[in-house]
Amino acid sequence: MPHVQASDFQKILLNWAQSQGRHDLPWQIDPSPYRVLVSEIMLQQTQVATVIPYFERWMKLFPTLKDLAIASEDEVMSLWQGLGYYSRARNLQKAARYIIDDCGGDFPSELEDLEAIPGVGRYTAGAIRSFAYDHYGPIVDGNVRRLFSRVFAIEGLANQSAYQKQLWFIAEHLSPAQNCRDFAQALLDMGATLCKAKSPACERCPLQQDCLAYQQQQVALFPSPKPKKVLPLRHETYLWVEQQQQLLLVKRPSPGIWAGLWCLPQLEATTVLEPKASDLSFQHTFSHYKLKASVRHQQSIPPSELDTRWLNKDELVNVGLATPIRKLIEKHWR
DNA sequence: AATTCGGGGTC
DNA sequence: GACCCAGAATT
Structure with missing residues (x-):
């Protein structure tokens, strides 16, 4: 169990995010399920600054789920060109057709139903719940993994299931039933702007006194560096x-x-x-x-x-x- | 549990 | 160069 009360943790993050969080990202404006889906798929393993121009172009050409569903594959792939992980683009169009054809056009809102969407895993399902519906939706991504592994001094490698299991347990425990959108955004903002992989800004962190890694002066040791291998x-x-x-x-x-x-x-x-x-x-x-x-x-x-x-x-x-x-x-x- | 999916930002 | 990034699907 976490050594910090969930309610205290939530208050600290929400309070910090109110003044220090990001509030002007394109997908934060009109966070409809479709816009959140597109942004979250684009943001998988991809930095925010890289995604922004792609997201703007995408929304201009495919403003709705239906526009995406009826587009040609070449249109879709040409808009994704340069963003990488191209199965994301093909899955995104599959997702549009799936929601229209198999869900009667009703965008899913339950975690289980969201995870059935092509290209949507546990993280993205939680993100859509939080950002689009403002409902309970725990998330664990690279930001959250780094933040939790430091605050709670959890050791492990990203691809180890026992490690992931602990992180998700904490995420489920700490995620609120109210202010879900703001809390999820606060988690990501903390990870992206304070609890960074390199040179984290602990001096500005509102969790400093609660952070086990900081108390042990071992912030740099979390998360565990993954063993590097020579690329074939x-x-x-x-x-x-x-x-x-x-x-x-x-x-x-x-x-x-x-x-x-x-x-x-x-x-x-x-x-x-x-x-x-x-x-x-x-x-x-x-x-x-x-x-x-x-x-x-x-x-x-x-x-x-x-x-x-x-x-x-x-x-x-x-x-x-x-x-x-x-x-x-x-x-x-x- | 380990691999396969990209490409750009950043130091 | 090395590391990192709002992960998912497949094997």
Whole structure:
């Protein structure tokens, strides 16, 4: 059990957030279930400053759940281009169609029903409950994990279930039945602006006297640093096939990296080519491997099961392109 | 329980 | 470079 009374914890956070919290984020204006859903999906593993322009563009093109449901996949993916974790975009459109087709257009409001939405897990379900409905909705994300692990001196790695279980137990215990929206926002704001991963601002923290890690002068030891591993290196070969001002692109299959995005055709991994002076190349680092790629000029490609399209330069803006591929094209086309 | 999904911000 | 970010789905 936490060593701080839930009511005291709530008062401290709500009081702090009133004067020090964030109140002008785009998704805090008219926090409808749809707007909260979109923002929360975009914010998964993605920083607030990165999301803001994507969120604004998205709401302009897809103002309602229905607009999203009837959009084309290319429209959706092109708006998500550059944001990463592209299954989020495909799941978000699935979510819109699911709510319209299977929920009769009524946006779910119970935690269990929210978690049944494609792309919505335990955190996002709690966030939608809190932010859209202002109902009880515990949340544990990276901010909350850091805050709780310090205040309550909980050791563990993010991917360990026993550790997660403790964090969720505390979240459920501390989350109020009133002021749910403000409390959830306060948790995130505390984690994002005070209880930061690096150089936390303990001197300004209203929980300083209650924080076990601070009392033990071990704030820097929480949460436990995850063991670093060397990213494996992969070599891939892509093909540059150009005819009459048009470039041949293929749609990346799902599952897999860049699924749903358009990309240069990729050579089979088993095929090995001798390097040529005319080859282009690029490097790219993903979260779990490092890519060294070469790009070979060719006249044609062998038949493929994948969707293929010839695009001229003007049409490139209308589709989702893998970011390093887009950069390569912009750099080398003409 | 461990992996697979991205890409940019930041130091 | 290394680390981090309003995690979820899959294996």
